[in-house]
Amino acid sequence: MIPQDYKRHVERQHAPEELIQKTLLRIQELPEEKEIQEKQSKVRVFSVKQLAIAASLVFVIGGTIFLGRMGNQVSFYQMEARGEEQLNFGLIQMNKQVWSMEEFAAKMEWNTTSLIASTDIQVTDEINGTQSIRGEFTYHKEDIQSDLELMQDEKIDGVRYTGAEAVSISGIKVYFAEDEEKFYAFYEQDNKIVISAKKQIKQGDFVLIIKDILK
Numbered sequence: 001m002i003p004q005d006y007k008r009h010v011e012r013q014h015a016p017e018e019l020i021q022k023t024l025l026r027i028q029e030l031p032e033e034k035e036i037q038e039k040q041s042k043v044r045v046f047s048v049k050q051l052a053i054a055a056s057l058v059f060v061i062g063g064t065i066f067l068g069r070m071g072n073q074v075s076f077y078q079m080e081a082r083g084e085e086q087l088n089f090g091l092i093q094m095n096k097q098v099w100s101m102e103e104f105a106a107k108m109e110w111n112t113t114s115l116i117a118s119t120d121i122q123v124t125d126e127i128n129g130t131q132s133i134r135g136e137f138t139y140h141k142e143d144i145q146s147d148l149e150l151m152q153d154e155k156i157d158g159v160r161y162t163g164a165e166a167v168s169i170s171g172i173k174v175y176f177a178e179d180e181e182k183f184y185a186f187y188e189q190d191n192k193i194v195i196s197a198k199k200q201i202k203q204g205d206f207v208l209i210i211k212d213i214l215k
Contacts, residue, residue, distance in 0.1 A: 074207050077163030077177040079184070095125040104135070109189075110213050114141035115148075130154050130191055139209050146201045146209060152193045161186035161194065167207075169214045176207065185210045 099121040105112040121135040133152040139145065158175075161184050166173040177184045178199070183206040185195045195213070197206055 074167050074176055074203075075164035076183070076203060077161065077175065079160060079163075079177050079179040097123050097125075099123050099133075108133075111215050112213075114139055114212060116140070118147065126154075128154075139213075141209075141212065144201065144205045144209065146197045146205070148209070149196045150193070151196075152191050154191055156186075156192040156194055158186060158188070158192055169211050172214055174210060174214070176210075178203070187214075 099107070101112055101115070101117050101121075104110070104117070104121050115137045117135060118138050119136040121133065124132045126132060131152070132154075133150060135150040137148045137150065139148055161177040162175045164176060166175050168174075172187050172189060174185050174187045177186065180199075182196045182198055183201075183203065185206070187193055195210060197209070201209075
């Protein structure tokens with residue numbers, strides 16, 4: 001049983017008026033604050049999703065690739081099945097040599113940080129002052145990996161690869177094409193150059209490889 005004196009003492013205890021008012025105001029603010037936090041959370045999630053989509057958007061419509069990371073649309077020319085391009089060297093070869101990756105990167109102005117030469121890079125000086133180059137490489141960066149073949153020669157038939165509109169990559173006009181087995185990128189920079197890869201990767205990944213190499 002509670003003594004009467006103690007009961008009367010407790011009943012006379014009151015919280016300060018200022019504390020009461022602050023507590024009531026805080027209670028009123030809680031639902032509004034919760035609603036604001038929920039809205040902010042939704043906005044953050046939406047923004048992250050939008051950025052992720054914008055950063056990696058790759059889709060295909062009618063043979064045309066749209067790459068959000070490039071800001072370009074890339075069309076692949078459907079080549080006729082003519083087999084591998086055969087070049088007739090005749091008697092114009094003068095001198096053969098092998099380049100290291102360092103020499104290759106410097107003279108071709110390629111970004112080779114994701115490339116490994118899987119064969120010797122064969123270079124042939126020709127009587128007209130040009131060079132023909134053959135090389136095979138393995139490209140590996142993040143989740144993209146592919147074997148690439150390089151062919152540089154003034155005798156390359158550029159018409160085979162230039163049926164679609166060119167894309168500008170680092171100021172270079174690059175044409176993309178494909179046949180049943182391979183993707184191709186053709187451009188001219190002092191000479192005619194073709195880079196090819198077997199269709200073990202997606203079109204969009206091949207474009208990203210070329211963009212990375214030529215940046």
